[in-house]
Amino acid sequence: MSDPEITTREQWLVARRELLAKEKELTRHRDEVNAARRRLPMVEITKDYSFDGPHGRVGLIDLFEGRSQLVIYHAMFDPDADAGCPACSFWLDNVGNLSHLHARDTTFAAVSLAPLEKLERYKQRMGWTVPWYSSYGSEFNYDFHATFDPAIAPVEWNYKNLDELMQDNPGWEEYRGSETGVSAFLRKGDRVFHTYACYGRGIDLLNGTYNYLDLTARGRQEDWEQPPGRSNGSTMSWLRRHDEYDPAVIGGASTSA
Numbered sequence: 001m002s003d004p005e006i007t008t009r010e011q012w013l014v015a016r017r018e019l020l021a022k023e024k025e026l027t028r029h030r031d032e033v034n035a036a037r038r039r040l041p042m043v044e045i046t047k048d049y050s051f052d053g054p055h056g057r058v059g060l061i062d063l064f065e066g067r068s069q070l071v072i073y074h075a076m077f078d079p080d081a082d083a084g085c086p087a088c089s090f091w092l093d094n095v096g097n098l099s100h101l102h103a104r105d106t107t108f109a110a111v112s113l114a115p116l117e118k119l120e121r122y123k124q125r126m127g128w129t130v131p132w133y134s135s136y137g138s139e140f141n142y143d144f145h146a147t148f149d150p151a152i153a154p155v156e157w158n159y160k161n162l163d164e165l166m167q168d169n170p171g172w173e174e175y176r177g178s179e180t181g182v183s184a185f186l187r188k189g190d191r192v193f194h195t196y197a198c199y200g201r202g203i204d205l206l207n208g209t210y211n212y213l214d215l216t217a218r219g220r221q222e223d224w225e226q227p228p229g230r231s232n233g234s235t236m237s238w239l240r241r242h243d244e245y246d247p248a249v250i251g252g253a254s255t256s257a
Helices: 011-037 060-064 086-093 117-128 163-168 169-175 199-206 207-213
Strands: 050-053 056-059 069-074 106-112 132-134 182-186 190-200
Touching: 050 060, 056 060, 060 069, 060 106, 060 182, 060 190, 069 086, 069 163, 086 117, 117 132, 163 169, 163 207, 190 199
Parallel strands: 069 106, 106 132
Antiparallel strands: 050 056, 050 132, 069 182, 182 190
């Protein structure tokens, strides 16, 4: 594996200060993007969506739990699957204590297509406490472009329609499945508004593990990263559900010199 070159503390400090200037520029740009996100207009949700939760059948407004903001993670767990997607499980592992979101009048919930009994069983296996609702039988996932079937809703992902998606990957024409995504909502009284959604690499900032790895010399160790030579496999090929890792891999013994 290709590691950074060895240098003196003085040389390292020069390089670190150059990087710091870029980091500060990125921080300022991120603040500008965050401000632009807060200025996005919003769209009222008038369709009646239903979800199965631990306390029975509920509507979208009930997912707010009385708070004014709601963030939904669209977790990939199709009705015929026996377990949640490993990548979505990775993201849900990184949610953290929800009290901090609640302190800012914001609720977090996961929504999946699988029946509630499957979600509850998998949630117990994973040791999660996040609210998790089933949208089985609802068009919610399709309308918010996390699940795809043109017979139910026009196919759109990451703000590209089907024709645009097929230009990038012809496989989209026959694809019937789900992708990850996050949607944000605002409640004003009994009215609910859709304010934001992101997909693909847009959800990277929600994954603490990846962000910690980005601070390290070897990074995520995936084949798309630069500089090359620090990867041990393709994107997310290393990933397992947290109870499926080989103990020898996560037990602390180094696998490389």
